[in-house]
Amino acid sequence: MKTITAAGFVVLLFHALPCLAVQFEATGHAAFDWREYYQSAQFDQRSVSQANHQLSLFAEPEFIWSLNNAEHTFIFKAFVRLDSADDERSHQDIRALYWLTYGDNWEVQIGIAKKYWGVAESQHLVDIINQTDLVESPGGEHKLGQPMVAYTLIHDWGTLESFILPWFRERTFSGTDGRLRTGLAIDTDRAQYQHDREYRHVDYALRWSHSIGLVDAGLSWFRGTSREPLLVPQVTDIATEQFSSISLVPFYPLIEQTGLDLQATLGATLLKLEVIRRYFDAPLHQDYVAATGGFEYTFYSPLKTSWDVGALGEYLYDSREDPSLAIGQNDLFLGTRIAFNNEASTDVLAGVTQDLNDAGSRVLVVEISTRLSANIKLNFDAWVFAARDSENIIYQLHRDDFVQTRISYYF
Amino acid sequence: MKINTKIPSVLLMLVLAASASAELDFTGQSAQEYGLAIATEFKARNQGWHNSESTLTMTLRNANGEENIRKIRIKTLEVEGDGDKSLTIFDQPRDIKGAAFLTFSHVSGSDDQWLYLPALARVKRISSRNKSGPFMASQFAYEDLSSFEIEKYTYRYLGMETIDERDCYKVELVLLDELSGYTRQVIWIDKEHFRAYKIDYYDRKESLMKTLTFSEYELYLKQYWRAIQANMVNHQTQKSTLLHTDKIAFRTGLIESDFNKTSLKRAH
Numbered sequence: 001m002k003t004i005t006a007a008g009f010v011v012l013l014f015h016a017l018p019c020l021a022v023q024f025e026a027t028g029h030a031a032f033d034w035r036e037y038y039q040s041a042q043f044d045q046r047s048v049s050q051a052n053h054q055l056s057l058f059a060e061p062e063f064i065w066s067l068n069n070a071e072h073t074f075i076f077k078a079f080v081r082l083d084s085a086d087d088e089r090s091h092q093d094i095r096a097l098y099w100l101t102y103g104d105n106w107e108v109q110i111g112i113a114k115k116y117w118g119v120a121e122s123q124h125l126v127d128i129i130n131q132t133d134l135v136e137s138p139g140g141e142h143k144l145g146q147p148m149v150a151y152t153l154i155h156d157w158g159t160l161e162s163f164i165l166p167w168f169r170e171r172t173f174s175g176t177d178g179r180l181r182t183g184l185a186i187d188t189d190r191a192q193y194q195h196d197r198e199y200r201h202v203d204y205a206l207r208w209s210h211s212i213g214l215v216d217a218g219l220s221w222f223r224g225t226s227r228e229p230l231l232v233p234q235v236t237d238i239a240t241e242q243f244s245s246i247s248l249v250p251f252y253p254l255i256e257q258t259g260l261d262l263q264a265t266l267g268a269t270l271l272k273l274e275v276i277r278r279y280f281d282a283p284l285h286q287d288y289v290a291a292t293g294g295f296e297y298t299f300y301s302p303l304k305t306s307w308d309v310g311a312l313g314e315y316l317y318d319s320r321e322d323p324s325l326a327i328g329q330n331d332l333f334l335g336t337r338i339a340f341n342n343e344a345s346t347d348v349l350a351g352v353t354q355d356l357n358d359a360g361s362r363v364l365v366v367e368i369s370t371r372l373s374a375n376i377k378l379n380f381d382a383w384v385f386a387a388r389d390s391e392n393i394i395y396q397l398h399r400d401d402f403v404q405t406r407i408s409y410y411f
Numbered sequence: 412m413k414i415n416t417k418i419p420s421v422l423l424m425l426v427l428a429a430s431a432s433a434e435l436d437f438t439g440q441s442a443q444e445y446g447l448a449i450a451t452e453f454k455a456r457n458q459g460w461h462n463s464e465s466t467l468t469m470t471l472r473n474a475n476g477e478e479n480i481r482k483i484r485i486k487t488l489e490v491e492g493d494g495d496k497s498l499t500i501f502d503q504p505r506d507i508k509g510a511a512f513l514t515f516s517h518v519s520g521s522d523d524q525w526l527y528l529p530a531l532a533r534v535k536r537i538s539s540r541n542k543s544g545p546f547m548a549s550q551f552a553y554e555d556l557s558s559f560e561i562e563k564y565t566y567r568y569l570g571m572e573t574i575d576e577r578d579c580y581k582v583e584l585v586l587l588d589e590l591s592g593y594t595r596q597v598i599w600i601d602k603e604h605f606r607a608y609k610i611d612y613y614d615r616k617e618s619l620m621k622t623l624t625f626s627e628y629e630l631y632l633k634q635y636w637r638a639i640q641a642n643m644v645n646h647q648t649q650k651s652t653l654l655h656t657d658k659i660a661f662r663t664g665l666i667e668s669d670f671n672k673t674s675l676k677r678a679h
Contacts (some may be wrong), residue, residue, distance in 0.1 A: 070677070073679070102677070105668060116531055141531060159671075267538060300540060300544055301543055306544060370502060374503070
């Protein structure tokens with residue numbers, strides 16, 4: 001309710017300044033999702049039965065107040081989802097609630113917002129400001145709003161962004177009744193932190209980026225609480241269960257991370273590279289390097305069509321050898337992106353991430369979207385998880401193949 | 412959504428200069444020299460406007476008469492000695508609302524383009540190769556909307572013809588760019604004010620593909636003529652797109668710093 005009050009306050013504030021030109025706009029979308037899983041779940045127990053169908057509704061309204069020809073902007077963007085099967089997936093978030101102003105070579109943004117860094121398609125290593133809203137999609141592209149003070153300087157030598165991140169957001173995970181979960185349930189209510197100040201630990205980040213001819217480059221640095229938790233097995237409430245019950249507790253360590261992202265745009269070919277080095281604070285000794293690099297080539301109007309057909313290839317590397325920690329340790333991503341350029345803006349994206357260490361482990365995804373009318377959009381997504389080696393992180397999902405149909409109304 | 416574009420600084424020939432209507436003197440010149448002289452004057456009359464902001468509606472019509480509406484806003488900055496810089500913001504269809512893209516067009520070499528995707532808060536550098544592809548599924552190709560540069564064509568004067576009771580120079584433009592979807596264009600430019608009235612586009616097979624007609628010219632800054640309507644008809648598919656300028660303002664105070672990756676992210 002705090003946000004409503006804040007939004008109300010801004011309305012009052014702006015409307016109390018009749019001498020200034022205020023522009024207001026309400027926009028956003030609401031959608032219905034239907035997910036169907038094609039295999040029986042692997043973690044059903046006496047007291048837990050994982051869903052085979054998931055229906056859900058969500059809305060993401062956005063309110064924009066802009067003052068004096070956008071010299072000052074105030075944005076409030078809410079998100080709420082109601083899920084038929086998984087209480088953890090029924091959730092709400094403030095995606096944005098910030099004030100932004102700027103001058104010729106600077107910009108200030110204060111409040112809750114989202115920042116994206118990086119160039120790769122198969123995974124997003126460099127991107128670290130926002131926490132992943134993992135219950136939204138297994139691809140991890142949805143993010144929670146992050147409180148921040150961001151100051152940007154724009155000069156001939158590039159753009160320098162500096163961030164103070166005063167409040168940490170915990171990652172969302174599927175609940176026990178949901179799908180796309182680990183065998184041992186993740187108990188998000190008992191999250192632990194390396195630092196005593198827990199979610200109140202203040203994190204810092206810096207990023208320099210620049211476009212030099214055909215190359216767009218970025219260098220970034222982050223110091224603070226890792227967005228990615230370590231999952232620590234813990235015994236819970238032995239007394240109340242017949243069998244000792246073990247769950248996984250998210251543990252958020254302190255890290256320092258440096259990142260590099262590069263893209264060269266050479267005609268129809270894009271070459272991309274992302275590299276990170278992550279350092280952990282003592283006593284954790286888990287420092288690692290990870291990288292993603294590859295290309296995207298687009299055939300424009302092939303075979304006398306008006307389509308754009310893209311071919312993508314990326315190699316994923318992670319220096320950690322334990323396959324239970326990350327997906328992209330020695331993996332190859334191959335994909336295609338087709339834009340039909342029709343009135344309905346029909347797009348198809350299909351890709352496979354193949355584990356090169358374990359021939360049986362791969363993730364396939366197909367995403368199709370098209371417009372049914374000026375305001376209504378239809379999305380169809382299919383995910384397939386294959387794994388033979390039970391040590392592989394994908395094995396946890398190997399019976400969670402699903403198709404999702406989404407109908408969205410945009411306003 | 413489809414995004415890979417080349418958007419106009421200002422829709423190419425929508426802008427034309429008026430001012431002094433001194434007639435060109437062609438005596439003793441070849442058809443090629445006449446043609447180049449007309450194109451050079453045409454270009455020269457559309458310089459010095461500094462910057463502009465416009466709101467546009469595109470009405471896409473298919474052969475059955477069904478309509479689709481697109482709405483965009485374009486901010487443009489004239490750059491001395493190079494192509495224009497422009498920021499295009501999508502308003503409709505609503506699912507792509509807030510998407511925007513930034514173009515640095517260049518007289519020589521390929522343009523630089525960045526696309527902002529609001530759902531991911533992501534800025535992507537994109538290829539500017541796709542010249543012949545349709546812009547937002549309309550009958551306008553990206554290249555139809557890019558700024559007119561003398562160096563992109565060779566010219567030939569074909570004679571005088573009357574369009575809408577106006578005396579027009581008829582000039583053939585042969586494209587030098589092999590990535591273009593056209594081999595040549597024929598343009599009718601009125602003798603009095605150097606405003607384009609019609610363009611025929613010929614495809615790679617040399618057959619007439621599209622015709623663009625301009626109407627409702629208005630004068631801005633007492634110097635620049637701009638057509639409020641531009642209608643592109645595709646003769647091969649019977650589809651058409653009407654591009655209507657809902658609002659336009661010149662010299663609105665836009666400067667260089669309104670056209671970078673940071674300003675792209677805050678363009679609503």
